[in-house]
Amino acid sequence: MSDLKLLRSKLMSLQQKPVGNRLSERNVVDIVQKLVEKYNLTLIFTLSGKEYLTPERLVQDITKEVKAEGRVGLLDLPNILNASIDQIEAHAPTAIGKDLFLINGHLLSSEYIDNMCQEINLSLQEAGQISLSELTMKYSLPMTFLKSEIEKRLQNTIQAQFSTNNVLVTDSYLQRHLGKLRGSLRAATKPLDLKHFDQSLLFSQVQTLISSGQVKGTLDGLIFTPTIHQATVWDEVKSYFFVNRFIEHDYIKKRIQHLGSGDWKTICEKLDAGEFFADAYVSTELILETKGKIVENMKGKSYADFFDLDMPSCFTEEDIEGLLSEGIYANSHYLYTEKALESAVGLLGQLIAALSEETKEIKGKKGPSLSVDTIIGELKKKKFLNAPLEFLEGFSDAVYSRVSHKIAENRENRSKPSEVAQDTFAQDFNYLFLCNKSIQIIQKSFPNIKPLQVHLSKTLANNLLNELLRIELIHHGFQIPAVKTNDRAKLVIKLPDYLKIIFEKLGEKVTAKDLDGFISELLANIKNIPIVTVKAVDKKTERNILHKLRTEVKIRLKKEVSIKNYVNIALLGAKYKLLESNLLIDLPGEKWALTLLSDLYSTQYGQDITTTFLRALSSDAGKNILDEMVEELSSYLTLSS
Structure with missing residues (x-):
């Protein structure tokens, strides 16, 4: 310590002596440059060019400035520290540590962050809740950094907790919101819109209240439906159904959100035994009654308009087929009986007789022919039942079938x-x-x-x-x-x-x-x-045809394999695999067809042995190669089974 004091006193005495010789600035620069080169020193030029800084000194100055100010932008430091922005950016990371942070071009001290969190806590205690997005805009800091620092100080510096959607809320705010929500839900007797509540807390708190039994009901979006309202609506639905013995689909769908279920069909089935029709769910009792009413109304009639029979309003034209008994048929909204069909066929006796003869036309004369249009023309000419054309057009399809059958019998x-x-x-x-x-x-x-x-x-x-x-x-x-x-x-x-x-x-x-x-x-x-x-x-016929074809192709394929008919093996092998995918393709054994088939087949099954065999065949591969492929193809197609 005494040595240090002695050195200081000598320095002061030297500084007070008059200067005999003075070095020029150029000499000083040269001396410094020699020292830098000789001792491999690292120095930083200041912006003014009159001073040198060591990297350590620059780091110290940066640290000192940040701790003094709390938060400093890197772009502000050149003017403050008289150093270039490149040097500051290069050495600023060295200053970062436990107490300093570099965030988005700003240096922050831990003290600044502590003060910021204290400020956030004060704002929270006043407002009750603050979102991270608000804090991000206010402090111009990344959300992830803010959230990380806040989480370290929760229930310590910051008396709050995170709710959903990155929102900070105080315990008192949570309790106030929960109490207000509980009161509103308990008082509700009909669907309640909860859009005015804090949506970051709403869903979790409503589910908590429901699961704990404090309130009873369901939440759909922002609409809470109390159980008491569900019971009221359910009573209305049951009353409507038991009075009318049917209930429209739209009636149920409009009330579905108040019934605590998203499946309107399940709700209908809970009412009573019945069936679904185009526009309504109808009780079995009303269905049987309607069928009986149709039979009763059609007694003594050849045809009638369904909607003239005073039928229940729940049935539409689409429903008629499902309400008919044996011997009664429907064409659009018209009903007709077996008696009407027999009568029409009887009126067409001459036409049937002429067509049954199958005689060659006499040159110059137009012979009779059977078509729906012909039948309509004949029935109109004979004023069949005085029925409107709309009825005759559909009815004649059924008559055509009967007449065709009659002619076929005559020509047996x-x-x-x-x-x-x-x-x-x-x-x-x-x-x-x-x-x-x-x-x-x-x-x-x-x-x-x-x-x-x-x-x-x-x-x-x-x-x-x-x-x-x-x-x-x-x-x-x-x-x-x-x-x-x-x-x-x-x-x-x-x-x-x-x-x-x-x-x-x-x-x-x-x-x-x-x-x-x-x-x-x-x-x-x-x-x-x-x-x-x-x-x-149709689908059923298609399945039967394809199944039969697969069986036939497999039998033919086994035969062709046994006689080594390569072209037929390739065609039938590809056809068999395509039939497994319910695809039917028919091509000849020509070279262009084999090439086309191999390209087509590969889009469905990729590069399997069938594709390889087709391409080998179309490129005139040798017999030995083809024989080996035939064995592999047989195994692949499981022809032995």
Whole structure:
């Protein structure tokens, strides 16, 4: 200590002596530069250029300034410390530690953060709650940093806790809010909108009150429905149902939020035994009563308008089919009886007799033909039941079916061979229909389906049209063993005019290779084509056809494997796998078809052995390679099972 005092006194005496020799600033700079180079010193130039700082001194100055001010921006320090922003940014991280923080370009002292938290606590005690987003804007600090520092001081510096949505609330605020909420919910006798309550606390506090049994009811969004109101609404619903014996779906749906359940069908079923109709849930008692009333009203009548029979208002036109007894049928909102059908068929006796003859048309005279339009015309001409045209149009569909059946019976001896042809035609149509349906599905993942449509139009669709023409020619008295495509135009002119138009349209679709258009045109006109009856394949029929095809293809595939017919193995193998996915594709054994099939198949199953075999075949792979692939393909397709 004495040595230090001695040095200080010597320094003071030296400083007080007159200066004999003075170094220039340039000399001083050179000396400092030599010292820096010789001793490898690190110095920082100040902005003024008249002073040097060591890094340690700069860090000390930064720390001192932050502790003095509490919070200082890095951009403010150059003017204060006479150092460049680059040096400050480079050395500021060294100053960061237990007591200093660098946040978003600002240096903060721990004392500043403590004071900030004390200030937050004061604001909280006044307001009761503050959101972190408000504090973020107020202090210009990141939410994550603020939340972290606040959480360290909860129930200490800050007398509060976090609720949902990053909101700070005091215990007293929580209790006040809970008490106010409890009082409002207990006093509620009907649905209560809770939008004026603090939504950061609302849902958790309502659930706590409900689960603890302090209040009874349900919360849906911001609407609280007390149990007492649910009971009142439930009583209203039961009363409505037992008085009317039905309840509209809309009536229940409008009250669903007040009944404590989101399933309106379950609520209906709790009322009493019944059935769901288009617009209402109807009791079994009213259903049976209505069915009996229909039977009673239709006694002695051939037809009637359902809505003229004084039926319950809950039933709509869609419900009529479900209310009919045996021997009573519906067409739209009209009801008709078996007696009406028999009467109509009786009036058409001459037409039935003429069509049953199956005689060839006399040249120059137009013979009779069976169609729905023909039946409507005949019934209108004979003023059948003096019924309106609206009734006759739908009723004639059923009459058409009866008349067709009658004609078929009359032709029994001659129709047996044609029945086989009709069955074959229907099977061929169903096959083509399912091929086209599969194309529509595959097109979503494999757009190059045009060659497939062209092939099916030129083969299956063209053959189907030729067979249909042959059947119709035989029906009209022309014994034709087979129809060739080139002769089709000459043969069509032998048919009645209305059939000519239909066949010309079908022929245009086939010529244009419009497969989907051909099927749609045929289905649209089938009711006007005598003898043959086909329709769009339903789900049940589709399942049966595909199951049968899978079995047949598997049997054929085993046979082709045994004789090593590579092309047929490839075609049938791909077809079998596609059938497993309910897809039906028909292609020839030509090279372009094998290439197309391999591309199409790979979009469905990826690069499996079937894809590899198809591509090997289309690239003329050797027999040994193909033989090995056949064995692997057989195993893959489980042909041994």
